[in-house]
Amino acid sequence: MMNSGSDESRLGEFELIAEIFAPLAKAPLAFGLTDDAAIATPPLGQDLVVTTDAVVEGVHFFADDPPDLIAKKALRVNLSDLAAKGCAPTGYLLVLSLPKRINPTWLRSFAEGLKEDQQEFGISLLGGDTTATPGPLTIVITAFGHIATGAMLRRSGAEAGHGVYITGTVGDAGGGLVRLKGNGGALLPEEDQYLIHRFRVPEPRARLGPHLVGLASASLDVSDGLLADLGHIARTSGVRIEVEAATLPLSPALKLLWPNEVERAIRATTAGDDYEIAFTAPPGRWPDIMQVAAASGTTVSAIGRVIGGTGVALLDSKGHQMQVGRPGYVHF
Amino acid sequence: MMNSGSDESRLGEFELIAEIFAPLAKAPLAFGLTDDAAIATPPLGQDLVVTTDAVVEGVHFFADDPPDLIAKKALRVNLSDLAAKGCAPTGYLLVLSLPKRINPTWLRSFAEGLKEDQQEFGISLLGGDTTATPGPLTIVITAFGHIATGAMLRRSGAEAGHGVYITGTVGDAGGGLVRLKGNGGALLPEEDQYLIHRFRVPEPRARLGPHLVGLASASLDVSDGLLADLGHIARTSGVRIEVEAATLPLSPALKLLWPNEVERAIRATTAGDDYEIAFTAPPGRWPDIMQVAAASGTTVSAIGRVIGGTGVALLDSKGHQMQVGRPGYVHF
Numbered sequence: 001m002m003n004s005g006s007d008e009s010r011l012g013e014f015e016l017i018a019e020i021f022a023p024l025a026k027a028p029l030a031f032g033l034t035d036d037a038a039i040a041t042p043p044l045g046q047d048l049v050v051t052t053d054a055v056v057e058g059v060h061f062f063a064d065d066p067p068d069l070i071a072k073k074a075l076r077v078n079l080s081d082l083a084a085k086g087c088a089p090t091g092y093l094l095v096l097s098l099p100k101r102i103n104p105t106w107l108r109s110f111a112e113g114l115k116e117d118q119q120e121f122g123i124s125l126l127g128g129d130t131t132a133t134p135g136p137l138t139i140v141i142t143a144f145g146h147i148a149t150g151a152m153l154r155r156s157g158a159e160a161g162h163g164v165y166i167t168g169t170v171g172d173a174g175g176g177l178v179r180l181k182g183n184g185g186a187l188l189p190e191e192d193q194y195l196i197h198r199f200r201v202p203e204p205r206a207r208l209g210p211h212l213v214g215l216a217s218a219s220l221d222v223s224d225g226l227l228a229d230l231g232h233i234a235r236t237s238g239v240r241i242e243v244e245a246a247t248l249p250l251s252p253a254l255k256l257l258w259p260n261e262v263e264r265a266i267r268a269t270t271a272g273d274d275y276e277i278a279f280t281a282p283p284g285r286w287p288d289i290m291q292v293a294a295a296s297g298t299t300v301s302a303i304g305r306v307i308g309g310t311g312v313a314l315l316d317s318k319g320h321q322m323q324v325g326r327p328g329y330v331h332f
Numbered sequence: 333m334m335n336s337g338s339d340e341s342r343l344g345e346f347e348l349i350a351e352i353f354a355p356l357a358k359a360p361l362a363f364g365l366t367d368d369a370a371i372a373t374p375p376l377g378q379d380l381v382v383t384t385d386a387v388v389e390g391v392h393f394f395a396d397d398p399p400d401l402i403a404k405k406a407l408r409v410n411l412s413d414l415a416a417k418g419c420a421p422t423g424y425l426l427v428l429s430l431p432k433r434i435n436p437t438w439l440r441s442f443a444e445g446l447k448e449d450q451q452e453f454g455i456s457l458l459g460g461d462t463t464a465t466p467g468p469l470t471i472v473i474t475a476f477g478h479i480a481t482g483a484m485l486r487r488s489g490a491e492a493g494h495g496v497y498i499t500g501t502v503g504d505a506g507g508g509l510v511r512l513k514g515n516g517g518a519l520l521p522e523e524d525q526y527l528i529h530r531f532r533v534p535e536p537r538a539r540l541g542p543h544l545v546g547l548a549s550a551s552l553d554v555s556d557g558l559l560a561d562l563g564h565i566a567r568t569s570g571v572r573i574e575v576e577a578a579t580l581p582l583s584p585a586l587k588l589l590w591p592n593e594v595e596r597a598i599r600a601t602t603a604g605d606d607y608e609i610a611f612t613a614p615p616g617r618w619p620d621i622m623q624v625a626a627a628s629g630t631t632v633s634a635i636g637r638v639i640g641g642t643g644v645a646l647l648d649s650k651g652h653q654m655q656v657g658r659p660g661y662v663h664f
Contacts, residue, residue: 034568036383036487037414037484048374050458050476056465056466058466059463059464081369087369095472136595138467142382144382149373155366220367232366298507320399
């Protein structure tokens with residue numbers, strides 16, 4: 001892997017890439033990237049969980065974003081999936097489609113971002129592929145995680161009467177994107193940077209995720225927007241989900257960016273790229289949830305309830321359904 | 333998975349994609365593509381082997397290639413890796429970066445190609461991701477295979493005295509690419525079609541691969557060109573490999589395309605995209621190799637030897653090293 005399958009004139013470049021990435025492949029069964037495949041067998045009694053996500057220049061990040069942060073985003077959107085499924089991450093495969101402008105300096109910074117996150121999350125590069133592309137930089141990561149056999153958290157277990165919860169704060173990444181596009185009013189530089197950083201570098205809730213096993217009845221990470229993703233749980237579980245706008249956890253910076261409460265609630269719940277864990281849990285589990293949240297240093301907020309029916313609703317302070325339009329995410 | 337993380341205006345399109353691909357995800361632990369991750373735990377006593385390869389429009393295939401054949405190529409380049417590693421394929425993840433021009437008719441044909449190959453190779457779609465791209469169609473597949481624990485064939489086991497072998501014929505895909513670009517002299521339509529088909533639809537040696545376990549000392553699939561890929565074995569194993577040009581298995585169509593023997597040998601061994609298995613084996617294993625080749629309906633040819641030293645050489649009929657230039661592959 002990490003071989004080119006490509007363009008002779010760039011052979012030297014692809015050898016350089018192998019050199020840059022080989023130190024990231026420390027797992028013995030990654031074979032230092034000198035083979036065509038890697039081994040990802042889980043320990044006895046554990047399931048191997050796999051997830052894959054692409055990030056594309058001009059769609060998920062900007063061409064001039066810092067390379068180390070692009071690397072972290074590409075990796076973290078996958079680690080976020082694993083965390084929401086209750087899994088501990090173990091390793092990943094990396095596929096790079098590189099436009100001609102990418103140079104060794106850029107690649108070294110990109111690899112440095114991966115290295116930092118490998119240390120933070122305790123994972124290793126297992127292998128991958130590199131190819132030239134006449135189009136935008138495209139990064140596809142496949143991440144692997146372990147969990148006790150059969151314990152993977154699903155989208156399908158929510159039942160009427162269960163509570164609805166979210167980690168961290170919602171809407172920040174959407175706010176950051178607005179700032180990167182030069183929109184919105186005046187903010188302090190640190191508020192600006194906070195929102196932009198939330199867009200560029202998601203925070204996978206890897207410390208909390210595995211502790212939700214046995215507590216959460218359904219779980220996923222918020223990538224398309226809170227309401228859209230809760231819609232996935234509602235549809236897969238065959239239930240209706242109501243979110244109370246007044247209970248949404250919002251950062252101070254986001255409150256300043258969008259002073260109007262109604263607009264803010266709608267924007268925060270329809271913006272994507274939060275990469276927080278949204279989950280449901282049976283009543284009576286709240287104390288346990290608070291305990292594992294505190295133990296893992298993760299904020300968790302109760303934001304609504306599961307009821308009979310279909311779909312997702314955002315409720316105002318009087319309990320009336322707010323008109324949110326389409327609960328999807330508009331990328332650039 | 334197979335969720336969009338993308339563009340609101342195309343939400344309907346991404347729902348359609350989920351509809352088209354869901355029937356391909358029959359493995360129970362693929363969860364019908366309605367979850368964010370899948371489970372790929374191997375049976376007890378087996379290793380899970382993973383490999384990933386990208387194919388990019390304008391680099392690995394042409395935009396107007398038949399969609400079902402593009403799908404097969406994207407899948408088969410990965411299945412070929414697994415076969416060369418001695419593994420039985422089990423499933424795959426699919427990541428599609430789709431330009432705007434891709435329509436439902438194209439996608440249905442693409443899915444049909446996958447469906448046919450799933451049946452042929454006994455595998456299932458496990459999950460994936462779909463995103464919009466402003467660039468070329470890009471397909472990344474991660475394939476999974478099983479093999480007895482520790483038995484994966486490596487690039488690193490070749491030793492001086494071992495023989496060098498190749499499945500099928502070499503150079504056909506390179507010849508097919510030449511034809512697709514409108515070059516070369518007159519050929520019969522069926523010869524033309526044969527070469528083009530060899531470029532468009534690789535033939536993973538999945539029936540033979542698992543039988544090479546215990547016979548082959550080093551093994552890989554030829555994607556960059558026979559000499560370049562044997563170079564990987566030579567480097568990883570710390571040996572030198574000599575290939576005798578006169579012993580190269582060449583198709584009748586390729587002989588007609590390139591009548592000059594010297595040019596033909598050089599082109600056939602430096603063209604890429606063969607997706608044949610190149611392997612080495614200890615002396616005395618030839619009868620066993622012939623037996624498993626016959627049993628699996630795969631042609632295997634002895635083409636050279638492993639000796640002490642470094643690098644790879646192509647030898648003419650007098651045993652002199654031929655000048656091949658750089659043994660890489662020039663894509664379009």
